[in-house]
Amino acid sequence: MLDYQAPLRDMQFILEELAGLERIGELPGCEDASPDLVSAVLEEAGKFAAGVLAPLNPVGDQQGCRLEGERVVTPEGWQAAYDQFREAGWIGLALPPEHGGLGLPKQVSTPVWEMWFSANMAFAMLPQLNVGQTEALTIAASEAQKATWLDKIVSGEWAATMNLTEPQAGSDLAATRMRAEPEGDDAYRLFGQKIFISYGEHELTPNIVHLVLAQLPDAPPGVKGLSLFLVPKYLLDERGEPGQRNEIRCIAIEHKMGIHGSPTCTLSYGDDGGALGYLVGEPHQGLATMFVMMNEARFNVGIQGLALGERAYQAALAYAHERVQGRDIVSGEVGQPIIVHPDVKRMLVSMRARLMAMRGLLYSAAGWFDLARHHPEAEVADKYRRYVDLLMPVAKGWCTEVGNDLCDEAIQVFGGMGFVEETGVAQLFRDARVITIYEGTTGIQANDLLGRKILREDAATLRELIADIRETADRLESDAKLGDLAQPLHDQATLLDESADWLLAHKADTAVLYAGAVPLLHMLGIACGAWQMARLALAAEARRTTDDGDPDYLTGLSELARFYMATQAPQARAHGHTLRHAGAVLSRFSAREL
Amino acid sequence: MLDYQAPLRDMQFILEELAGLERIGELPGCEDASPDLVSAVLEEAGKFAAGVLAPLNPVGDQQGCRLEGERVVTPEGWQAAYDQFREAGWIGLALPPEHGGLGLPKQVSTPVWEMWFSANMAFAMLPQLNVGQTEALTIAASEAQKATWLDKIVSGEWAATMNLTEPQAGSDLAATRMRAEPEGDDAYRLFGQKIFISYGEHELTPNIVHLVLAQLPDAPPGVKGLSLFLVPKYLLDERGEPGQRNEIRCIAIEHKMGIHGSPTCTLSYGDDGGALGYLVGEPHQGLATMFVMMNEARFNVGIQGLALGERAYQAALAYAHERVQGRDIVSGEVGQPIIVHPDVKRMLVSMRARLMAMRGLLYSAAGWFDLARHHPEAEVADKYRRYVDLLMPVAKGWCTEVGNDLCDEAIQVFGGMGFVEETGVAQLFRDARVITIYEGTTGIQANDLLGRKILREDAATLRELIADIRETADRLESDAKLGDLAQPLHDQATLLDESADWLLAHKADTAVLYAGAVPLLHMLGIACGAWQMARLALAAEARRTTDDGDPDYLTGLSELARFYMATQAPQARAHGHTLRHAGAVLSRFSAREL
Incomplete structure (x- = not known):
């Protein structure tokens, strides 16, 4: 069975340094989200995820559900876990206090949901529906309906x-x-x-x-x-x-x-x-109204991509430390764990880099939700509402695609033991395969991104985002230790700008444009990841000079950003090339004759 | 259940135009491989694959095997299918006549094995072992051993x-x-x-x-x-x-x-x-000796990548023609099959392009085997032996990775119906997950490519291959209709040259080099695919002007080559960037501290 430990240090670092936890805690209505409370919440959730939900994950996989007449029987242990989950009040963590929720910001509930999905996605899908339904009913239901239904949904009764x-x-x-x-x-x-x-x-x-x-x-x-x-x-x-x-x-x-x-x-x-x-x-x-619930669900499915990837990474990392095989190609020593092999190390570092990039994007996006909802200045709130709208299909589409890749890569680290079911990593891979499909396939997300989010407003928000990315690249340029990251990030910004130009220039050619929707989504996802990794490196260096944080951990984060730039950023360029060149060829194929 | 039809037209075109069927048929010992005989063999095999093996594929998946005491019980129908398979003489198709085989060239048996693996990979793994074992025993066994064992292995008794x-x-x-x-x-x-x-x-x-x-x-x-x-x-x-x-x-x-x-x-x-x-x-x-059997197995696992991809493509294509959903974004019509959606079309054309690239490489490689074995001039035989050696890890590693991607993409075309087991595409995806692992993981293939196949001979054969690719690019340049493909192919050759230079310049830095082994393998695979697609386009144009072949089919092949260049070739460049830049960063991570 696979262990799971909530990656509290990474979560906390990203909340504090990338997602602006302090700033969120200053918003009206978010004052409860003090750093101490947030730490306590994450720690408790981590215990529950590791101790209660994670051990049930293989049980759910092996037993599945069955239909007896018209009754659905869920796996053993599901009832007890749900009762504990509900009684602990986890469902209402970020739901309205007037209906019994704790009203914490979305930024705080996001890492908590990451934990539930890491530990046991099939289980966590149940309470997640309560959250989405609460969002929808809060907006659209009558007062009488709210009074009748909402308290019970928020509590999970x-x-x-x-x-x-x-x-x-x-x-x-x-x-x-x-x-x-x-x-x-x-x-x-x-x-x-x-x-x-x-x-x-x-x-x-x-x-x-x-x-x-x-x-x-x-x-x-x-x-x-x-x-x-x-x-x-x-x-x-x-x-x-x-x-x-x-x-x-x-x-x-x-x-x-x-x-x-x-x-x-x-x-x-x-x-x-x-x-x-x-x-x-x-x-x-x-x-x-349904789209309110659907958008909530889409964001959560994006978190599932991160969550399954994290679980797969932990499994692969543990296995790579434990499994002895082969000779160290550098030292020549035998009897070494496979993590010393450059290719195994490459896979693991690559997994961790993409995890941090996704986490940076998703936790930041959660903060944008909170800013959009709570910021007193309309202009600021509006900016972040537009960021959320623009990047929701990326959060869903890109993070689920990457989540699948990470589960795939974890199996590769396990080798033959990844293909047999007993190690548990195969379950992650099978579970993950749904996330690029449900709540709108990657293709649907990409069409949404291209049509409703970019073309409809002539790429205005995208240009704002690009300016933010360039601002980060400028900060890198003037950083004593991170100057080498500036050009790669500028390149990503330029790529986005050129792509936006191309999209607007071809606005009339629907078939050609939409053939590039998924490459566009990948490109924007990777570029946003690069932006977050650059911010991570800047934050790590800043902390290293002002703080007593673990220097190895902090240096590791900067190196992780470099690794991301060397491995992921060039793929964004490849997607950009495809975006600009594939559609015209594709449009010459007749669908009927394929 | 998924139908399967052997893609005879594509197979035949690639055999004749890319893999040099005529030239192989002129080799001493290969004279039986006349075009007519090859057609007849492929047609018969196609019938057997579609009619007997394909329908058993879901049976095998659902029933699996079970251990009763020390007896292994195989799925229902396995015995009858095996008896038919054996009696038809399929096992000995390309095995030595002196032990009862037909002695046809490997080039002819390769598409036939593609069919077996497409139809029912779990089944076909059994007779495939007879082929590999025959190769090994032919080389190493004593005459007495051969006399005792080989006839029964070749016949499949x-x-x-x-x-x-x-x-x-x-x-x-x-x-x-x-x-x-x-x-x-x-x-x-x-x-x-x-x-x-x-x-x-x-x-x-x-x-x-x-x-x-x-x-x-x-x-x-x-x-x-x-x-x-x-x-x-x-x-x-x-x-x-x-x-x-x-x-x-x-x-x-x-x-x-x-x-x-x-x-x-x-x-x-x-x-x-x-x-x-x-x-x-x-x-x-x-x-x-075991490596003789292993190499045979590796090549066949490469074919499995192609074969599962082909089956997945056929399934996705059929579903996309049949499933009605959404509005045609160009014409505005409703009630259209999903294949009209640009993103669905993109996935299908992308699948087909990669299938043809893999098929071009694998069938050509099979021809190189035959040339190496049968060509009367030692120098020519030696060249192709070196090509086989160099590209064996690519045939195995790259084609299995792509095969997985194609099965993944087929599920995406099916959407929610891909995640439920009843449509059968999920089985292909699950079955495929082993092929990048067994007979040496992709990492093992990549290390073999880098160490034994490139560095050990200072990239000599790789440079020869690059020259061949450039020669094809030169032909494109002077072609009236395909000039636009010349530069992309030259770019791939340049990328390979620069990468080879970089590898040789960093020969001493083992850890850095081997961190790039898998990106190198992907890069070389994509570049070889680009080469084959360029050759495909040249062959299609040549036939179009001299022949009464179906012009739509032939034009489609040239467009497929263009699509490949627009979508796959840029990824080779991304891998090349990773090869040159990721290793140094990676080597700064301590494996122990990950």
Whole structure:
């Protein structure tokens, strides 16, 4: 079995030095997030992740879930772990105090979610849905609905789900067929089928609150005709407690390559008269609300990329220290652990460099969320809202792609022992394969980045971001020890600028542009990673001269930034080349004739 | 279930135009390989692969193998398929006629093995071992041994295995502990344990012939003390038929992420007095002979990369034509198959481009084998022997890495349906994960490439290869339609030249050099792919002007070459940058302190 230890030192360093923990703690409403409290929270979460959730991860994989009639049975230990998790109050960590949450900033909950996903992603998908649903209901539900449902969702007494996909409506929600018929007041009868519903059915909680996209009878066609409904598994009785069973049946669960512990359900609504649901927000405005939950989920899936990568790295590192094989190519000594082999060391350092780059980006983005939400100056808040919007598809798309690569590389470090299931690293690799798919594939993220986030505003926010990157490169230039990093970072900024120019110049040529969407996403992800690694090096050097921090650790961070520049940054350039040159060739292929 | 159709047109085009089928057919001993015969062989093999082996692939995955006592039970249908396979004479296709084979050139058997691996890799691993063992025994066994064993191995009446790995001896065979004690004549008693033995035990054949590395009592330490033994599951009686059971017990089979249909066995030799075996070749010279079998296996694992990629491509292409989702971003039409989306088209064309590049390299390499073996002029034979030696680690290392990428990309085309097991593409992805590991990981291949194949001869053969690439680039330059491909190919040649210069200049700095071994392997693989794609375009244009071939097909090949240059070639440059810049940084990290 794989151990897991929360990487507290790395987490804390990045929170403090890159993500601006101090600045966040000064925002109105975020004052509780003192460094001491944050440390205590991370430490406690680390213990829970390592001690309770991580040991259950292989159990979930091996046992999986099963459907008995219409009951879904989750793996042994899931119930006890969920009860502990809920009782400890982890779900409400960054949720509204008015509904029982602790109201801490997103920046603090982000490393905590990283831990849950590292320890046991299939399990952590369950409470994560409560967080997303809370965000959605907070924005769109009526006061009466909030009073009825939100406290129980924030506490985790009841579970939550997100119902979008149907057999014919995957990436394209315009094809949604689920329908809702008015039943008086805000009540509706729902009819239809939803697929791929994570934790769509289980008995871990006494009720499950489904948020469901459906069409009203007078709905205009397409995504502008989708309304959002809250549909509980059990209708509430007069005391507000789960009473009569609603007409929602789990008719199948998927047999998947990974995340076996998380039941992926096909739910049939209203087979005999209609499932009773309640309209959330305005008619036909459901998609925007669902996107609040979806964006929350996308960010969390980005964290899953980091989290699985971290777990895979820890596993590979431990194995490389332990496994003795071969002769040290430099010293000639035999009986050495494989970590002395340059190629094994290369893989491990490369993994760690990308982990820190992702962590820098994700924790910074969490801080931007907080700034956007809490900063008193509208202009500042707006800047970070735009940064979040621009980089959300990168956080999701790039970090999940890299997370997959890291799990793949961990198997390579294990060699033959990585391909057998007993070491556990194969599970990480299989689990990870879903993260570039669910909540919008990498292609969907890339289209969002290109179309809605860059072209629609003529790359304005992207140019702001590039200016920030250049500012970091300028600081490197004048740094006594890090001057060698300046040119590589400037090169990344130039690459982004040239790419933006090219995109705007080819704005009319849709087919050519969109053929480059995924290379664009990779390029921007790598460049943002380079920016974060440069900031990491600057922070490490600054601390080294002013602080009594561990000098080896700090030097290691600067070297990690150099390694990232030598290995990842040139790949951004390759993606940029592809962006500019592949689309024209591709557009000459006829899809039909392929 | 996934269909499979052998890509006969592509195979034939590459055999004829890139791999020099005509030239091979003129070699002494290869005269049987007429174009007509080759067509007939490929067609028949295609039918067998599609009709018999492909439908069994998911059966093998779902049922797997099980150990009952010391018996290994293979999946349903395995026995019947093997009997048909053997009776059709497929095993001996390119094996010596003096032992019952057909003696066709390797170039002809290579596409045939591609088909077997595409259709059912877990199954095809079994007969592939007979081919490798035949190569080894042909070189090293005594005439008496050949007479006793080879006919049955060539026909497939008996199965074969390759026994190298032990728990403490994986990549490092110097740590082998299996021992062999003389018993009189050429007989020995073997004692020890071997792990990861593919098809180490099963009942598909009345006997199994194990080739086993072990140490004699007077063995010098390390790999120079390994001897090779032939150890049958059943000792032969006086009529040469399997008689008494030898002392070899299967004590475990691995629970693996993929290739479930192929039993991976732990074999215990000589628990009660010693397993009887026969020395093959000279004492202490076993490794060289085993490397004949190993090299054969490595080349075949390279073919597996191509083969799994091809199967994954076919699956993704079919799904992309069939799955309706979203709006055509150019025409605005709804109800279109997903192949119209630029990013889906990009993935599919990218897959096809890399398939053709790999196929060009592997089929050409097979031709080089044949030239090395059969060409009457020693100088020509020697050149191609050196090409084979240089590029064997690339054929294995690069094609398996790309094969994994293609299976990964196919899942991405399937989206959520790729992550559920029922579509079959998940199996390809899981099966593929072993190919960068077994028969030497990518890191081992890269070290071989760098150390034994490049540095040891001061890059002499690499420079010859670069000259060949430049010669192709020159031809592009003077081609009326393909001039735009010349510069990208020259760039690849220049990159290789500069990289070779850099390697030789840093010859003394082992740690720095070897940190770049894997990037070097990727770079050379991509550059060789670019060379093959350029040759493909030249051949397609030549045929278009002289022939009545399908012009759309031929134009498509030239465009495929352009797409490869736009998407893959820049990655070679990125790897080259990493090669030159990452090692120095890496060497400043202390392995112990990671």
